[in-house]
Amino acid sequence: MIELQNVSKVYGNGDDQFWALKDVCLSINKGEFVAVIGKSGSGKSTLLHVLSGIDTPTEGTISIAGKTISSFPEKWLTKWRSRETGIVFQSFFLLQTLTLFENVMLPMEFSRSLSRKKRKERALKLLESVGLLQKAYLFPDSVSGGEKQRCAIARALANDPPLIVADEPTGNLDSENAEHIFSLFKNLSEQGKTIVMVTHDHDFSHRVSRSFIVKDGYVSEDHIVDKKVGQA
Template sequence: MGLSEGRHRSPELARLIEVRQAVKHYESAAGVFTALNGVSLGIDPGEFVAVIGKSGSGKSTLLNIIAGIDRPTSGEVFVDGTAVHSLRERRIAPWRGRTLGVIFQFFQLLPTLTVIENVMLPMDFCSTFPPRERRERAMDLLVQVELADHADKLPTALSGGQQQRVAIARALANDPPILLADEPTGNLDSQTAGAVFRLFTDLVDAGKTILMVTHDADLARQVTRAVVLRDGEVVDEVTNHRPSLVGSD
């Protein structure tokens, strides 16, 4: 992919995701709230990184500025060479559709579309695959998440775990190199959460890079690296699955 508007690759930039001194302020009637306070984070291709911390620590804000859903007040965010912090508004959604798969806690499936139509939607939006190939690709992804038999059902006919697997298939529709998951198991029972997590590890083994926000300390112990946020700052990084640092918040 050639350099274009919003792509300003620094000579020293080698990481797939690079957040540099990101600050995010929100103004409210109660005053200014600092969600991120000088956060720097680098993620390499093929890593499975968890961001953990208590509510209000800045986890979701960090994911949102990486995804271009929100912009930092100051600092820089590079994703696969694209300067996300300076990307023009009209270019953010197409860029996101091709580069990132985003998975939410509450699935965010469109209730009036069938399962397979939900999975096809990103391909329709970004035109990443010829129209004649999209349904077949969507079905292949549903096979991968073991839901091919439910392709023509509406999402409301599926369990929570099944809907989350549909959301994962949808996130993979355009074959993005990166998946961002915001509390993807937070609305699931422990057994179903474990099944979703195993699907994530299979995707990492297949070459995807995953950044996951989670409150689940057991899952955080099983990733490549866990980044601990507190009051908008990175206060620790955990490698080799040292459970004493991931705590129970």
């Protein structure tokens, strides 16, 4: 599903250069639930950004589902990202002037992949799947942090992408809501979605298929978790 070959990302120029990623090589299979762990500033978010097409690598190649996205021109990369990748942020990034229903509708409005009627039906179905159907027409400031994050996950699934990347999606949540979000991702993985999640929660990192450690821009595999442990 995902293949990174000698990927590096450099910010700045000359003496002000900062290597956020250094010669990263990794492979992730379809349907795997992968945790990325590391200290602040280690390169975790940069890794997610190049995986999701938000940013492009300075060196190396990134292939996802057989497509070398690192060579896409920006126009095609934007189109690919909207259809093939769902992105979940720690801070939700819901539009406050739109209802939860309208927030979930938004990616489908941009891609125009379905008729207006089917877009509405899918948005409501997604909100139902994350337990928010009864709050579909509320605005984000009327719901809890956990509910906002569940809405953000529904929005990330709007165009049915095969890849979901999540940057500290449980970081602002209490333990109960964090467990609920983790369970949602685990279920998505079991349905065939590939999940790459940055987390500081070491309990979660030991309950996924695999985990990677990022340190000073280098990425190494921590371990492959026994499936019985991952299902605990």
